[in-house]
Amino acid sequence: MDKPIVPNELIHAKTGDAPxxxxxSNCKAWSGRQYYVKELMKYxxxxxxxxxxxxxxxxxxxxxxxxxxxxxxxLAIENANCDDYVSEKLFDTISASTVPIIDxxxxxxxxxxxxxxxxxxxxxxxxxxxxxxxxxxxxxxxAYLEYFSHRINIDQKPLKERLDxxxxxxxxxWELNDRRTGWCGVCxxxxxxxxxxHDPNSYSIPSDQxxxxxxxxxxxxxxxxxxxxxxPPYIPHWKPTMPDEFTRPWIKKRLxxxxxxxxxxxxxxxxxxxxxxxxxxxxxxxxxxxxxxxAVLMYKRRHSKNSSNNNGYSxxxxxxxxxx
Numbered sequence: 001m002d003k004p005i006v007p008n009e010l011i012h013a014k015t016g017d018a019p020x021x022x023x024x025s026n027c028k029a030w031s032g033r034q035y036y037v038k039e040l041m042k043y044x045x046x047x048x049x050x051x052x053x054x055x056x057x058x059x060x061x062x063x064x065x066x067x068x069x070x071x072x073x074x075l076a077i078e079n080a081n082c083d084d085y086v087s088e089k090l091f092d093t094i095s096a097s098t099v100p101i102i103d104x105x106x107x108x109x110x111x112x113x114x115x116x117x118x119x120x121x122x123x124x125x126x127x128x129x130x131x132x133x134x135x136x137x138x139x140x141x142x143a144y145l146e147y148f149s150h151r152i153n154i155d156q157k158p159l160k161e162r163l164d165x166x167x168x169x170x171x172x173x174w175e176l177n178d179r180r181t182g183w184c185g186v187c188x189x190x191x192x193x194x195x196x197x198h199d200p201n202s203y204s205i206p207s208d209q210x211x212x213x214x215x216x217x218x219x220x221x222x223x224x225x226x227x228x229x230x231x232p233p234y235i236p237h238w239k240p241t242m243p244d245e246f247t248r249p250w251i252k253k254r255l256x257x258x259x260x261x262x263x264x265x266x267x268x269x270x271x272x273x274x275x276x277x278x279x280x281x282x283x284x285x286x287x288x289x290x291x292x293x294x295a296v297l298m299y300k301r302r303h304s305k306n307s308s309n310n311n312g313y314s315x316x317x318x319x320x321x322x323x324x
Contacts, residue, residue, distance in 0.1 A: 027052035043131035
């Protein structure tokens, strides 16, 4: 984790045929991640060696770890979105000196070295935006290497200053980590199972019981990424994370969906809230209706005034003719 890297050696080691690598066999993930990856592949090259969306054969003489080292980015996206559910996908990617594109729990602070050592997929609900950013990093070595700043020139700063406090506190002591994630993790799982046996209402099992058994109440509802199946403009039903494109701060483009109305709470935004794009469209329609109404009133008023003037002129003319 704290092994220093040499920038030139790292770049030269990235010999993959595509910027992004994905190895996954489950094509029926709880989150619907496969739908996002399928759309992403329309805008950027992704090498898939697993059973899901496979487009390349896994080489016989290369290990999974060796293969990951050849690519700049790896889709370390989990099957489901649950609190503290982070698998080997993330840690293997970091160990391979590859930038992980992550999707899993809402909070990753305790699982990644720094907030700028990974790219959150939920910050790019539109796969075209993620493809654009990855293409930029792929073509700009200096920007790409910024994701490894915590492992370059490590002798200049102590470990505690190079890592985020939550990550350092979670992983700096192997003994403490083993006690917390090992025995406590077992107790946490057993407690949920025991509670479920005595209180069936404390958990729910999906209809397809042979494929899924879910007792973790922190898991999000299924189908997080299902919306991308409808194609552009890719509007999610949940609130995206704000993207952090620190490698190109001059880029100010942000999709309107990243901004939510201040009159809505986060819960409504996540489940039922309207996107800012929809709200602005509604405002535009209201403005057009309002100004159209004003224009009609002004036209009728002017027409009525002209009619009155014409009627008055006709009356005066008739009186003049009678006097003659």
